[in-house]
Amino acid sequence: MRRVTDTATVVLAPNPGPMTLDGTNTWVLRAPGAQSCIVVDPGPLVEEHLVLVATQGPVAVVLLTHGHVDHSAGAGRLAELTGAGVRALDPALRLGGQGLGEGEVVAAAGLELRVMATPGHSSDSLSFVLAGDSGDSAVLTGDTILGRGSTVVAHPDGVLGDYLTSLQRLRALGGLTVLPGHGPELPSAGTVAEHYLRHRATRLEQVRAALAAGAATPQQVVEAVYADVDRALWPAATLSVLAQLDYLAGQGLS
Numbered sequence: 001m002r003r004v005t006d007t008a009t010v011v012l013a014p015n016p017g018p019m020t021l022d023g024t025n026t027w028v029l030r031a032p033g034a035q036s037c038i039v040v041d042p043g044p045l046v047e048e049h050l051v052l053v054a055t056q057g058p059v060a061v062v063l064l065t066h067g068h069v070d071h072s073a074g075a076g077r078l079a080e081l082t083g084a085g086v087r088a089l090d091p092a093l094r095l096g097g098q099g100l101g102e103g104e105v106v107a108a109a110g111l112e113l114r115v116m117a118t119p120g121h122s123s124d125s126l127s128f129v130l131a132g133d134s135g136d137s138a139v140l141t142g143d144t145i146l147g148r149g150s151t152v153v154a155h156p157d158g159v160l161g162d163y164l165t166s167l168q169r170l171r172a173l174g175g176l177t178v179l180p181g182h183g184p185e186l187p188s189a190g191t192v193a194e195h196y197l198r199h200r201a202t203r204l205e206q207v208r209a210a211l212a213a214g215a216a217t218p219q220q221v222v223e224a225v226y227a228d229v230d231r232a233l234w235p236a237a238t239l240s241v242l243a244q245l246d247y248l249a250g251q252g253l254s
């Protein structure tokens, strides 16, 4: 458990791996002096982790950045342990009835969290802008922006065009601290979103070049474009390539 800002503490889930980096970040948010807290992304269904998160309560509400199991599988158990409702964009993931979507403000634990729909990694991905005493101070990005490396556009649920739009919106947040779903916090949403946009442009250029050089299958594109990436990540890279081919086809460029 580590205090990251005045209002945010991270509890690292014990699920490290090639896709989850050090593990899933479960975020516990509360205004200084507030009794209750907001939990963002309970993480996997691991009892010791969820019990540790529950000890940070009382928990006013549990929010999900998206439905991938490394973020959401523990939500039901955490709700049992704490009595809190679970809010998510996907109705199938909610407990206690309340939805969550673009422009909504979640007011709890002395804080206000503004919801931004940031699809692309998945269709149901949300980011939460955390307002501090002196205005917006941080943004919780789930898997839309990670603390290290780049994320996967999980085709076909994830769509690259949506993802680029989401990154542009996050870039417009400027110097807010990024509290990601995996990996360390980052000092500036604007800077990292710009970096991600440039990375995506580079990859698209590489995919175009691979196609021009004769790559005929997604696997051949992966071998050409992701040669510098750990092979354990190639299944994920294949999803991103499929998303990129879909994007280029939509632009009439492939």
Ligand SMILES: [Zn+2]
Pocket: 066, 068, 121, 122, 143
């Ligand atoms: Zn995810």
